[in-house]
Amino acid sequence: MAKRILEPNTTLYPVAVVLVTTGGANPNVFTCNRIASVSSEPPRLALAARPNRYSHALIRASREFVVNIPSPAQQTLSDYLGVVTGRDEDKIAIANLQLAPATKIKTPLLADCPVNIECTVEREIELDSHTLFIALVQAVHADESLLDANGDVDVARARGIVYDCGTVRERPTAKFNLDDLRRNVKGA
Numbered sequence: 001m002a003k004r005i006l007e008p009n010t011t012l013y014p015v016a017v018v019l020v021t022t023g024g025a026n027p028n029v030f031t032c033n034r035i036a037s038v039s040s041e042p043p044r045l046a047l048a049a050r051p052n053r054y055s056h057a058l059i060r061a062s063r064e065f066v067v068n069i070p071s072p073a074q075q076t077l078s079d080y081l082g083v084v085t086g087r088d089e090d091k092i093a094i095a096n097l098q099l100a101p102a103t104k105i106k107t108p109l110l111a112d113c114p115v116n117i118e119c120t121v122e123r124e125i126e127l128d129s130h131t132l133f134i135a136l137v138q139a140v141h142a143d144e145s146l147l148d149a150n151g152d153v154d155v156a157r158a159r160g161i162v163y164d165c166g167t168v169r170e171r172p173t174a175k176f177n178l179d180d181l182r183r184n185v186k187g188a
Contacts, residue, residue, distance in 0.1 A: 017078050019068040068116050
């Protein structure tokens with residue numbers, strides 16, 4: 001197999017796409033694909049966000065966020081939430097998202113997502129282009145149909161719920177028509 005050496009970039013695939021709510025009592029939601037499990041005892045997730053993004057300031061101020069795992073049927077919603085900024089419009093209202101209270105934090109979860117993970121920020125690491133938020137998992141909400149006999153999320157059952165993107169790239173928004181996304185997300 002012939003291979004070509006490429007310039008360093010963020011090609012990593014597949015990566016999960018998640019919808020992150022933050023902001024406490026005044027929530028916003030954004031699409032993120034820079035997220036990873038980084039510790040099991042205690043459970044921790046790491047989420048990277050650019051400092052100039054609206055949700056970055058909300059995470060920093062509230063010190064919490066909810067990772068909502070969307071289904072493949074929520075691809076248009078995920079695209080819309082990743083293209084539009086909460087500075088300019090109320091994405092939650094426009095997309096008619098159903099919020100549900102979290103059990104351990106103030107930020108609500110997205111009721112229509114099959115898995116929601118409540119997190120509190122433990123520390124931050126400033127990277128060149130992003131801030132890496134290291135967060136403790138406080139609670140996990142999972143659709144009953146995804147659970148195995150032990151009450152754990154069955155990875156085989158959950159595999160079908162994950163909407164993943166091909167590669168992590170910066171701002172691939174040129175492929176989106178914002179008016180079409182708004183129209184489609186309102187009609188969903």
